[in-house]
Amino acid sequence: MSIASTQKRGFGAxxxxxxxxxxHKKIGNMYIAAGAFFFILGGLxxxxxxxxxxKPENDxxxxxxxxxxxxxxxxxxxxxxxxxxxIGLMNAIMPLQIGARDVAFPFLNSLGxxxxxxxxxxxxxxxxxxxxxxxxxxxxAPLSVVSPGHGTDFYVMGLQLSGAGTLMGGINFLVxxxxxxxPGMTYMRMPLFTWTTFIASVLILFAFPALTVGLFLLMFDxxxxxxxxxxxxxxxxxxxxxxxxxxxxxxxxxxxxxxxxMFSEILPVFSKKRLFGYTSxxxxxxxxAFLGFMVWAHHMFxxxxxxxxxxxxxxxxxxxxxxxGIKIFNWLATMWGGSIKINSAxxxxxxxxxxxxxxxxxxxxxxxxxxxxxxxDTYFVIAHFHYVIVGGVVFGILAGLTYWWPKxxxxxxxxxxxxxxxxxxxxxxxxxFFIQHFxxxxxxxxxxxxxxxxxxxxxxxxxxxxxxxxxxxxxxxFVYNVIITSIKGEKAPADPWGDGRTLEWSIxxxxxxxxxxxxxxxxxxxxxxxxxxxGNNKMTPAEPLDDIHMPxxxxxxxxxxxxFTIASFGFIYQVDHSAWLIxxxxxxAIALGTMLARSLKDDDGYHIHKEDLEKEVD
Amino acid sequence: MSQEHSLNPENLxxxxxKATLEGRNKxxxxxFFLGGExxxxxxLFATYLALRNSTAGGPSSQDLFGLELVFIMTIxxxxxxxxxxxxxxxxxNYNFKKMQLWFGxxxxxxxxxxxxxIYEFYHYIxxxxxTFRSSAFGSAFYTLVGFHGGxxxxxxxxxxxxxxxxxxxxxxxxxxxxxxxxxxxxxxxxVVWVFIFTVVYLMGMVS
Numbered sequence: 003m004s005i006a007s008t009q010k011r012g013f014g015a016x017x018x019x020x021x022x023x024x025x026h027k028k029i030g031n032m033y034i035a036a037g038a039f040f041f042i043l044g045g046l047x048x049x050x051x052x053x054x055x056x057k058p059e060n061d062x063x064x065x066x067x068x069x070x071x072x073x074x075x076x077x078x079x080x081x082x083x084x085x086x087x088x089i090g091l092m093n094a095i096m097p098l099q100i101g102a103r104d105v106a107f108p109f110l111n112s113l114g115x116x117x118x119x120x121x122x123x124x125x126x127x128x129x130x131x132x133x134x135x136x137x138x139x140x141x142x143a144p145l146s147v148v149s150p151g152h153g154t155d156f157y158v159m160g161l162q163l164s165g166a167g168t169l170m171g172g173i174n175f176l177v178x179x180x181x182x183x184x185p186g187m188t189y190m191r192m193p194l195f196t197w198t199t200f201i202a203s204v205l206i207l208f209a210f211p212a213l214t215v216g217l218f219l220l221m222f223d224x225x226x227x228x229x230x231x232x233x234x235x236x237x238x239x240x241x242x243x244x245x246x247x248x249x250x251x252x253x254x255x256x257x258x259x260x261x262x263x264m265f266s267e268i269l270p271v272f273s274k275k276r277l278f279g280y281t282s283x284x285x286x287x288x289x290x291a292f293l294g295f296m297v298w299a300h301h302m303f304x305x306x307x308x309x310x311x312x313x314x315x316x317x318x319x320x321x322x323x324x325x326x327g328i329k330i331f332n333w334l335a336t337m338w339g340g341s342i343k344i345n346s347a348x349x350x351x352x353x354x355x356x357x358x359x360x361x362x363x364x365x366x367x368x369x370x371x372x373x374x375x376x377x378x379d380t381y382f383v384i385a386h387f388h389y390v391i392v393g394g395v396v397f398g399i400l401a402g403l404t405y406w407w408p409k410x411x412x413x414x415x416x417x418x419x420x421x422x423x424x425x426x427x428x429x430x431x432x433x434x435f436f437i438q439h440f441x442x443x444x445x446x447x448x449x450x451x452x453x454x455x456x457x458x459x460x461x462x463x464x465x466x467x468x469x470x471x472x473x474x475x476x477x478x479x480f481v482y483n484v485i486i487t488s489i490k491g492e493k494a495p496a497d498p499w500g501d502g503r504t505l506e507w508s509i510x511x512x513x514x515x516x517x518x519x520x521x522x523x524x525x526x527x528x529x530x531x532x533x534x535x536x537g538n539n540k541m542t543p544a545e546p547l548d549d550i551h552m553p554x555x556x557x558x559x560x561x562x563x564x565x566f567t568i569a570s571f572g573f574i575y576q577v578d579h580s581a582w583l584i585x586x587x588x589x590x591a592i593a594l595g596t597m598l599a600r601s602l603k604d605d606d607g608y609h610i611h612k613e614d615l616e617k618e619v620d
Numbered sequence: 621m622s623q624e625h626s627l628n629p630e631n632l633x634x635x636x637x638k639a640t641l642e643g644r645n646k647x648x649x650x651x652f653f654l655g656g657e658x659x660x661x662x663x664l665f666a667t668y669l670a671l672r673n674s675t676a677g678g679p680s681s682q683d684l685f686g687l688e689l690v691f692i693m694t695i696x697x698x699x700x701x702x703x704x705x706x707x708x709x710x711x712x713n714y715n716f717k718k719m720q721l722w723f724g725x726x727x728x729x730x731x732x733x734x735x736x737x738i739y740e741f742y743h744y745i746x747x748x749x750x751t752f753r754s755s756a757f758g759s760a761f762y763t764l765v766g767f768h769g770g771x772x773x774x775x776x777x778x779x780x781x782x783x784x785x786x787x788x789x790x791x792x793x794x795x796x797x798x799x800x801x802x803x804x805x806x807x808x809x810x811v812v813w814v815f816i817f818t819v820v821y822l823m824g825m826v827s
Binding site: 106 | 641759
């Protein structure tokens with residue numbers, strides 16, 4: 003294994019490298035690339051929805067296709083775009099921030115990625131195989147049980163695969179942060195993005211299994227004739243709602259907490275000031291995560307759980323506004339008196355604060371269970387969650403990508419294009435969703451294929467559609483920026499912003515495969531900034547230069563994923579013909595056989611030798 | 621650092637399973653995994669509790685369950701957990717042969733449990749016509765108990781695989797963590813059974 007592998011390699015070699023890699027940075031980049039692909043896909047679905055709603059009684063697409071569009075838009079954006087983009091950034095950045103050479107389980111990391119990708123692709127195969135899922139992204143039973151065709155089967159198997167992958171990622175990050183921090187990196191010296199990765203991983207760990215069970219029940223009902231949701235045989239469809247939201251509500255915190263973490267990294271760097279209230283930020287994060295598990299039934303206020311349950315969940319939900327408010331004020335106070343530099347990463351951050359606060363305030367509105375009877379299933383709710391998801395998570399991802407792009411790919415994104423993309427997207431976003439609050443209050447229900455003329459909904463919907471196109475143009479400019487930067491951009495130094503505070507800015511951009519030639523000695527919060535203030539400009543090593551142990555790459559995760567995917571197809575189609583059971587057993591045999599091979603084969607990894615490391619220039 | 625030769629107490633760390641970072645990572649990773657598994661089983665238990673009286677005119681828990689069989693199964697599984705503790709004790713003493721012996725006993729007890737469980741299901745299906753599709757209670761029962769049974773099957777396959785693989789190699793820093801994490805997993809399966817015994821069988825008999 004040569005480290006200086008800068009010479010041109012063939013396409014096959016590069017492909018093989020990515021199929022077998024266990025390097026957290028490459029896996030992170032693949033997550034980001036796949037997430038971006040699904041983001042574009044989900045965005046196109048959103049545009050089709052908005053075109054359909056541009057005027058009253060439009061017939062741009064059929065009602066059935068419309069149901070498929072809304073289902074796939076929601077599912078794709080949450081599971082296959084937002085989640086992997088965040089996990090990609092966590093993968094690529096978190097080990098660098100804690101001074102680790104890799105994650106705890108590199109093999110599992112690769113498996114998690116391939117399972118997520120297989121799940122996303124599997125679900126989208128449904129477009130070409132008789133129709134996509136059409137029971138809404140929440141797939142409420144009994145509608146999802148009786149939904150004809152195989153669409154919902156693809157939903158079940160696709161989410162099951164990608165959910166397993168996400169769970170693996172979560173466990174991996176947890177162990178990495180617990181055992182692999184560099185010398186001196188105590189918990190309360192960890193950067194906020196690492197903290198939020200840690201807490202989001204806890205949420206993944208405890209939330210995803212509830213979805214797993216819900217999906218199993220739905221799968222058994224649809225494919226094997228069980229009666230969980232079948233009222234005639236004593237079933238109860240509310241079980242699905244509970245399981246889905248016990249997962250689903252923590253899921254929104256899985257998305258937003260890492261975004262909070264990114265803003266907490268960006269603000270201190272471009273304000274040249276340490277993060278205000280670091281300790282309270284950490285505890286607010288933990289509190290949000292804790293409360294996030296206590297509020298799932300606020301999605302079910304109108305189900306009829308009774309006034310006591312509604313009141314408890316109502317109060318618990320409103321309580322989340324307190325730690326979130328603490329964070330908002332800490333960000334504002336971080337900028338107070340700082341030497342502020344405004345670039346595109348900072349613009350996304352500055353735009354996030356008011357946008358997210360609007361979403362937070364409508365959140366308190368819908369948390370009032372009595373009032374929720376008015377808001378429920380209207381565009382008010384659509385407006386609310388797009389304000390927190392787009393205004394919070396998507397702004398966060400775009401800010402984080404802009405901020406860490408040089409670390410990931412070695413080139414700084416073009417500032418002018420970045421700013422154009424920001425303004426288009428920002429204006430488009432508010433144009434699309436602000437008006438939807440009012441559409442909702444006027445009674446426009448969500449998920450309806452058409453609306454009628456003369457009910458005061460025409461102009462609002464038209465404005466919303468125009469906004470959606472502005473967002474699309476903004477996204478195109480962002481993608482153009484990425485392409486043009488990778489062609490023309492200049493190579494970035496280790497610390498392209500000049501004011502980097504955390505460990506990732508102390509190593510080259512992009513980092514070598516072993517990340518740190520010598521593990522750094524961490525002497526406090528913002529370790530690189532401390533060294534800069536003392537005139538060192540680089541980290542003090544905590545160990546002598548020595549051989550570095552690295553894990554071997556492996557194709558097994560990819561083969562295992564193929565096995566599970568074949569089995570998924572088998573499960574979906576065995577309802578039609580029992581010959582498909584061959585695919586179930588064959589696929590499982592491949593997957594379990596690979597697992598066995600992995601367990602039995604010793605893999606000691608390899609060493610990068612001291613002599614080779616000495617040759618490398620910093 | 622070649623670890624091909626087997627270990628003995630003279631040249632070795634106190635706890636071979638946690639001597640390496642990899643070993644510690646695996647152990648901690650499995651602990652976290654069990655946290656997720658807890659939510660998985662909690663969801664299944666909740667589903668079962670919601671549906672346990674939804675018999676749709678079919679057999680109910682009082683008609684079906686017999687505590688004698690479940691008692692034997694419980695004893696088998698609890699004892700297998702104990703024998704796996706002995707195996708880990710022998711591992712820490714670097715006594716590989718005795719470790720294999722105790723793990724062997726563990727596997728046999730586990731297989732015994734599984735045999736009784738298969739008989740139990742067979743008995744319900746053939747004698748009572750009580751299946752996965754009979755009622756919501758049937759679906760919930762077979763899913764909860766079946767998920768546990770599936771974990772037992774997976775655990776036994778895993779144990780037998782690593783026992784056979786390492787039979788001639790003795791204890792190394794490579795395989796000690798594997799045995800150790802397996803034992804942790806097995807204890808968890810045991811704990812879940814204690815809950816199944818209480819929630820499914822005992823509560824099913826009295827209500």
